[in-house]
Amino acid sequence: MKSSKTLTIIVLVFTGFFLIGIIGKAVLTSGYKQSATNIAKELTSEQRFINIAQLHALITSGEQHLLIDVRDSTEYKKGRLPNAVNLPISELFSADYADIRESNISRKILYAASEADAVKALVMLMHEGYPNFIVLTGGYPIAQSSLIDTQNPSAWYSNDEKMRYNYKSLFKVGPSTEAPHVAADKVVDISNKPRGGC
């Protein structure tokens, strides 16, 4: 039986080219489990975050959750949120803490001295593909003082990104009205006009 050699060779060359590419990509990049674009999207949405008021509701309702303190063990020993377990950020992936990392509780709430530190832990865990981790906004000191010590709801919605000053009124030089605003991409938008084709 005569086989279609040329065709086979062409198909094989193309397949080989892409197989090499895929293998090369797997070797060259160090295998992040989630793309940067996806993580950026999740970090800027609400879904990965819980504020102190929501945490309070969660605790009182008795729903399943796990509080994880990612500060050092010395700080953890000095004081922590009730029922929190310790997973130091420096030993995030050590075998000793595998049970915390891999527990299949649906809400694993990370907190640290600051929200930024907890976000660091979250991103590193997301890169390894661990699911169900969320971050407590505000960080430990605010949670400790407003939730545990005083039950004072004034800080329950505390948000690091809240404006604490009226910037405009304080900053006299301000941005001049013709401040150079650089457009994101100078897209020549002609998308709503049909074009081309045969």
Added chain:
Amino acid sequence: MGPLIPTGIVGMEWDLFFAFFIGIAFGYVLEQAGFSSSRKLAGVFYGYDFVVLRVFFTAAITAMTGLLLMNHLGMIDISLVYINPTFLWSAIVGGAIMGVGFILGGFCPGTSVTAAAIGKIDAWAFLLGIGIGILIFGEAFPMFEALYNGSSLGPILVFESLGISAGWFAFILIAVALAAFGITAAIEQKVNKENALEDAKGMSYVLPVTIALIVGVMLIFIPYERVTSIKELPKIEFNEVVMSGKHYITPDEVAYKLIYDYHPIVLVDVRDAADFAEFTLPGSINIPANQVTSRAWQTALSNKEQKVVLYSNGTVLAEKAWMMAVRLGYDNVYVLKGGLNGFFDNLTQNPKPKTYKMEAQSAYAFRERVRTIFKEGKADIATRKQATVPSVSPKSEVKVASRGGC
């Protein structure tokens, strides 16, 4: 041009150079495949020759496979690929006219150019007809305008409308194409009887078909998403950089930059556009945190000469943007410690240092000066900025990269 331009091996300006040679190769292949013969082209409709259909299917699945894989490998920027918006009524009416013209004239527009190039007189007449048709359409356009723009559906994609993934759609299309090859071959055999596929008699298609199917199955498992770059920082290095905590710029340094323009810092506001419009530090550019990974900002973020300082109202949002920037390999990106809140903390309260250490004293003196400067309002700070910004303007994108045509 495929893997070369998006990965930065050659510049955008080479586009036309490659287009010229690809065009020559395209014309050659089209001619060799028999697309300059109207007998061959019309054969599809009479059932004696399906070469055209096979070529179209092959082109479609090759391009599709290539796009999906190269996008996955970061060799191509799929967001630059132009997607023709769908206008339902003009597509239906135009398709009908095109079909009639195809059978009557024996060519479709692209192939008539090929045929004209090898000197077929009917093709020249066909091209002349196309010209006249375009002229008439142009002159009478107001009559057709409602139809022309009717039922606009936007740039919709089949797999999105069906609710399946791009990979599954690719697999199904490959399977359909292979089935179509088999069926058309059978039809040809029936219609022509004696000389069907003379040169391909007794050939075995088992191997190519298997490989094509394997590629199709592979595509199912390849995620369809925009890949920004393949040169990401290795995970271990990323963790080290993130944990080291050496990425903070103090509010003092930013104040220094605002007063003395020559200080090598580029300010980047990562809040959303509304906040940016409300207030921003003079000379800042706006890159919302969720767009840091967009290729549009590659030039701005990969600034080697000046520190790129991200800031938001607090620290957290800028920190998030910074982490993704680090992951994408931008190594000169920093975060304003405390954000705008921290910056204004410094402006509004400046406790007198209790020690007489030189450092503390001079920091105190500097902040006092900054305070008076910003309180009085030095107009020249705002006006001076314009000069610096164009150097960090993001890569401009022109969304007309590739367009239809046959």
